[in-house]
Amino acid sequence: xxxxxxxxxxxxxxxxxxxxxxxxxxxxxxxxxxxxxxxxxxxxxxxxxxxxxxxxxxxxxxxxxxxxxxxxxxxxxxxxxxxxxxxxxxxxxxxxxxxxxxxxxxxxxxxxxxxxxxxxxxxxxxxxxxxxxxxxxxxxxxxxxxxxxxxxxxxxxxxxxxxxxxxxxxxxxxxxxxxxxxxxxxxxxxxxxxxxxxxxxxxxxxxxxxxxxxxxxxxxxxxxxxxxxxxxxxxxxxxxxxxxxxxxxxxxxxxxxxxxxxxxxxxxxxxxxxxxxxxxxxxxxxxxxxxxxxxxxxxxxxxxxxxxxxxxxxxxxxxxxxxxxxxxxxxxxxxxxxxxxxxxxxxxxxxxxxxxxxxxxxxxxxxxxxxxxxxxxxxxxxxxxxxxxxxxxxxxxxxxxxxxxxxxxxxxxxxxxxxxxxxxxxxxxxxxxxxxxxxxxxxxxxxxxxxxxxxxxxxxxxxxxxxxxxxxxxxxxxxxxxxxxxxxxxxxxxxxxxx
Amino acid sequence: xxxxxxxxxxxxxxxxxxxxxxxxxxxxxxxxxxxxxxxxxxxxxxxxxxxxxxxxxxxxxxxxxxxxxxxxxxxxxxxxxxxxxxxxxxxxxxxxxxxxxxxxxxxxxxxxxxxxxxxxxxxxxxxxxxxxxxxxxxxxxxxxxxxxxxxxxxxxxxxxxxxxxxxxxxxxxxxxxxxxxxxxxxxxxxxxxxxxxxxxxxxxxxxxxxxxxxxxxxxxxxxxxxxxxxxxxxxxxxxxxxx
Numbered sequence: 001x002x003x004x005x006x007x008x009x010x011x012x013x014x015x016x017x018x019x020x021x022x023x024x025x026x027x028x029x030x031x032x033x034x035x036x037x038x039x040x041x042x043x044x045x046x047x048x049x050x051x052x053x054x055x056x057x058x059x060x061x062x063x064x065x066x067x068x069x070x071x072x073x074x075x076x077x078x079x080x081x082x083x084x085x086x087x088x089x090x091x092x093x094x095x096x097x098x099x100x101x102x103x104x105x106x107x108x109x110x111x112x113x114x115x116x117x118x119x120x121x122x123x124x125x126x127x128x129x130x131x132x133x134x135x136x137x138x139x140x141x142x143x144x145x146x147x148x149x150x151x152x153x154x155x156x157x158x159x160x161x162x163x164x165x166x167x168x169x170x171x172x173x174x175x176x177x178x179x180x181x182x183x184x185x186x187x188x189x190x191x192x193x194x195x196x197x198x199x200x201x202x203x204x205x206x207x208x209x210x211x212x213x214x215x216x217x218x219x220x221x222x223x224x225x226x227x228x229x230x231x232x233x234x235x236x237x238x239x240x241x242x243x244x245x246x247x248x249x250x251x252x253x254x255x256x257x258x259x260x261x262x263x264x265x266x267x268x269x270x271x272x273x274x275x276x277x278x279x280x281x282x283x284x285x286x287x288x289x290x291x292x293x294x295x296x297x298x299x300x301x302x303x304x305x306x307x308x309x310x311x312x313x314x315x316x317x318x319x320x321x322x323x324x325x326x327x328x329x330x331x332x333x334x335x336x337x338x339x340x341x342x343x344x345x346x347x348x349x350x351x352x353x354x355x356x357x358x359x360x361x362x363x364x365x366x367x368x369x370x371x372x373x374x375x376x377x378x379x380x381x382x383x384x385x386x387x388x389x390x391x392x393x394x395x396x397x398x399x400x401x402x403x404x405x406x407x408x409x410x411x412x413x414x415x416x417x418x419x420x421x422x423x424x425x426x427x428x429x430x431x432x433x434x435x436x437x438x439x440x441x442x443x444x445x446x447x448x449x450x451x452x453x454x455x456x457x458x459x460x461x462x463x464x465x466x467x468x469x470x471x472x473x474x475x476x477x478x479x480x481x482x483x484x485x486x487x488x489x490x491x492x493x494x495x496x497x498x499x
Numbered sequence: 500x501x502x503x504x505x506x507x508x509x510x511x512x513x514x515x516x517x518x519x520x521x522x523x524x525x526x527x528x529x530x531x532x533x534x535x536x537x538x539x540x541x542x543x544x545x546x547x548x549x550x551x552x553x554x555x556x557x558x559x560x561x562x563x564x565x566x567x568x569x570x571x572x573x574x575x576x577x578x579x580x581x582x583x584x585x586x587x588x589x590x591x592x593x594x595x596x597x598x599x600x601x602x603x604x605x606x607x608x609x610x611x612x613x614x615x616x617x618x619x620x621x622x623x624x625x626x627x628x629x630x631x632x633x634x635x636x637x638x639x640x641x642x643x644x645x646x647x648x649x650x651x652x653x654x655x656x657x658x659x660x661x662x663x664x665x666x667x668x669x670x671x672x673x674x675x676x677x678x679x680x681x682x683x684x685x686x687x688x689x690x691x692x693x694x695x696x697x698x699x700x701x702x703x704x705x706x707x708x709x710x711x712x713x714x715x716x717x718x719x720x721x722x723x724x725x726x727x728x729x730x731x732x733x734x735x736x737x738x739x740x741x742x
Contacts, residue, residue: 290602291612291619298606302592302599309594309635367590370651373554374607375579 004109009117017125025450044136049144052137056146059235069231076231079134080159081194083126087160087167088191090122092184094168112257119256123164127157148236155234155241158248165248165255189315295376299384300391303361306439307392313360313442320352321396339411342404343471344464346397346415351422351463353396355456357389358427359445363434390423411471418467418481425459425488432493455491459484504568506532506659506690507553512562514548514714522548524714525562530707532567532658535685536692537701537708541739545714546694547587550661553692554584566659580608583657587664589648593637597628597647600636601654608655615654622650626676641668649677653684660684662693666700678704702731712739 002008025033058068094115104114134156141149170190175183229247232240292298307313362385365371371381397419405412433452437445445452462484469477507530515521523545530536540546551557553564555575564571564578571578591600598619605615623632626646631639636647645668652660660681666674681691682704695701701708702722710718710725717738718725725734 290598291610291615292602292606293612294609295607298603301606302595302603305599306592306594366592369554369556369584369586369590370604371607372556373579373582373584374604375576375609376607377576 004107004113006113006117009104009109009114010120013118013121014124017121040132041136044132045140048137049140052140052146052149053144055137055235056141056144056149059148060146065235068235069228072231072234073227076159076234079130079156080163080230083130083160083163084166085191085194086126086129087122087163088170088187088194090125090164091119091167091171092187092191094118094122094171116256119164119168119252122167123160123252126163126167127160130156130160149234151236151241152234154245155230158233158241158245159230161252162248165251165253168255185312188312192315295374295380296384296387299381300388303385303388304392307357307360310439310442313356316442317353317356317396320356321349337408337471339404339408339471340468342400342407343411343415343418344467346400346404347418347422347467348460348464350393350397350419351426352456352460354389354393354423354426355430356442357392358386358430359434360439360442361385361389362430363437363445364439364442365436366439368436386427390427393423394419408471410473414470414473415467418463418470421481422459422463425463425484428488429455429459429491432491455487459487462487504532505529505565506534506567507692508563508565509549509553510563510565512549512552512564513560514545514552514557515560521560521714523552523559526711526714526716528709528716528719530690530692532690533685533688534690535681535704535706536690537705538692538694538711539698539701539708539735540694540711544711544739546711547663548714549711550584550663550692550694554582554661555579556584581658583652583655583660585648585652585660585662585665587667589645589651591636591639591644591647594635596633596635597623597650598632600647601650604651605654610655618654618656619650622653625680626650627673642670642673645669646673646677649680653680656689658689660689660691662691664695665693666695666697698732698735710735710738 022028022030022033025036028036055068055071058064058071105111107114134152138149138152141147171183171187174186174190178186229240229244233244292301362382372378374381401412401415401419404415429452433449435449462480466477466480466484469480507528509526509528512523512526512528513521514523522543526545526549528549538546538549548557552559553566553571555571555578559572566578566582569578569581592603595603601619601622602615605612605619610618623629626649628643628646628650631643636644639647645665649662649665652662662681665677665681669677678700681693685691685706693705705722708720708722708725708731709716718734722731725731727734
């Protein structure tokens with residue numbers, strides 16, 4: 001593995017990727033982390049045991065293979081979209097990892113080799129993130145006597161290559177269309193919506209039945225063949241697997257080789273984007289609204305301005321609300337009680353949006369020295385920031401809460417109380433575990449603290465479940481809410497430990 | 500408050516990080532009101548740590564800090580009210596315009612809105628930020644950001660202005676403007692304390708110069724007194740050489 005060679009560059013990228021992954025677990029050593037991964041894999045293998053047996057048995061018999069394909073098709077769509085989202089993010093990083101690419105592209109190593117290695121690292125990253133959830137099915141099926149499903153290994157690798165090729169091409173197309181400044185944000189937003197695309201498509205079908213075709217494409221059509229190719233490949237059809245791998249490898253190679261020079265030029269342009277000037281605003285605004293009396297109004301105004309001007313933050317908040325739509329539809333089928341869908345949505349959105357905005361307010365401060373040197377007690381600064389984010393979070397759910405009030409006063413009362421508890425829990429968790437960061441780290445906050453990401457996810461589920469049960473009403477509602485309370489108490493910093 | 504009270508008085512100031520040598524080791528320093536004071540020292544001498552403690556960003560391990568007679572350790576808010584701090588790499592809010600930034604800083608220091616507006620307009624013009632007043636800071640060069648941050652430090656009319664390497668990243672024209680503004684501040688009765696590695700700046704601007712080494716004041720005086728017939732550079736190197 002000579003210095004500057006393709007394997008050497010790939011090793012460099014994979015090492016950086018592994019360290020990036022490790023940094024999300026704080027000071028956890030490599031061995032405990034590997035143990036944790038092994039534990040997760042063991043849990044996944046146990047969780048999909050029954051599913052692997054069922055799919056494997058259906059795939060083994062030619063008569064039932066169609067049933068297996070129907071079963072696997074949504075999962076394949078989900079996994080491919082997830083990998084595409086990952087590679088869009090990876091390609092954006094590739095383009096904007098400024099110092100790193102400046103160094104690499106100024107070295108004697110060929111740009112094509114540098115970018116090819118990095119593109120493969122992007123594909124391997126996407127593969128690794130999907131493998132944890134997909135490959136246990138293959139292993140279990142093989143153990144249960146259905147070795148056909150071992151085809152999931154190469155099929156998934158093909159999917160990762162295709163996703164990487166598509167991610168690179170899309171990012172470069174965005175670069176050409178929008179320019180370097182807007183591409184980063186557009187690609188990140190697109191990646192988020194692609195990642196959520198599976199849920200959104202499901203929901204669109206449910207809420208607007210005419211929007212998507214109700215049935216799968218008919219047999220014998222090219223569309224059916226194209227849609228079914230990765231599924232048949234994953235289920236061990238030799239011909240389909242060969243075609244899928246050839247298609248994926250060709251797409252990846254075309255993207256990496258053909259787009260390589262374009263990417264190198266774009267990377268250099270992206271590095272210079274910071275020096276480009278925007279056109280001056282056409283009209284100057286009155287300065288009357290810029291100056292307010294007192295630190296708390298100034299703080300609130302500053303927080304609101306920064307949030308409103310950050311399209312990435314706004315898109316993430318909207319997405320958190322969009323994610324809730326499947327929950328609403330699951331619980332509110334049209335002829336059921338609307339309160340059962342809306343009340344949990346209000347509480348979960350309040351908790352999640354509060355968590356995001358509180359992170360921005362308390363941790364994502366770009367000028368900490370300025371605030372620390374201001375003649376305002378730290379507690380007042382904190383209060384001003386919490387007022388700003390709390391008002392936003394509650395403002396977002398005010399309209400659905402008003403609607404809920406018109407439907408059911410008791411459900412509205414339950415939702416209001418639990419939404420306030422959700423807000424309090426989000427503030428407490430962020431206060432205890434938020435660490436000072438630049439606001440631009442917002443997207444990476446859960447990668448930097450995977451524990452907080454996990455806790456927020458579990459809390460959302462517990463709040464949603466507790467609210468739905470409370471609206472029913474049943475005393476069982478106390479169980480998830482008590483668990484949520486217990487989790488917050490468990491997260492409280494112990495005496496003597498750093499908050 | 501007696502008129503002869505120093506703008507800044509440090510007594511036996513101490514600050515350490517970990518088990519190594521303290522960054523600031525029993526520092527005694529008086530900066531007279533109305534002085535243009537340059538604090539010099541080699542890298543790691545404790546200049547920035549000292550000034551961060553004065554600005555209330557760090558609590559000292561021991562010793563006393565008085566800003567115009569106010570005990571800055573016991574009552575940091577009162578001391579901050581008359582102090583401005585400008586770090587060497589000021590971090591601004593990229594999504595705010597210079598005027599919005601100044602509005603925010605003025606709000607933090609409770610400057611009445613009408614007064615803040617007129618001061619902001621004057622500062623923006625003085626620092627050649629007029630054409631950029633409604634542009635977001637994300638597009639600005641380092642030098643322009645430094646000027647916006649300086650305007651922020653001045654908008655609440657501090658009596659004590661502390662600047663850490665204020666000329667870093669500025670082109671010659673901007674550096675001249677900043678030096679002129681700082682001289683005006685002193686002429687208007689404020690006290691300026693700055694750190695710099697550019698000895699010519701200290702020599703030309705400062706009415707008094709303090710040299711610290713390993714967290715202690717090793718010499719103080721005017722440029723001429725410290726040079727003792729030679730150059731300030733020679734004196735600085737002699738006083739701060741290791742060993």
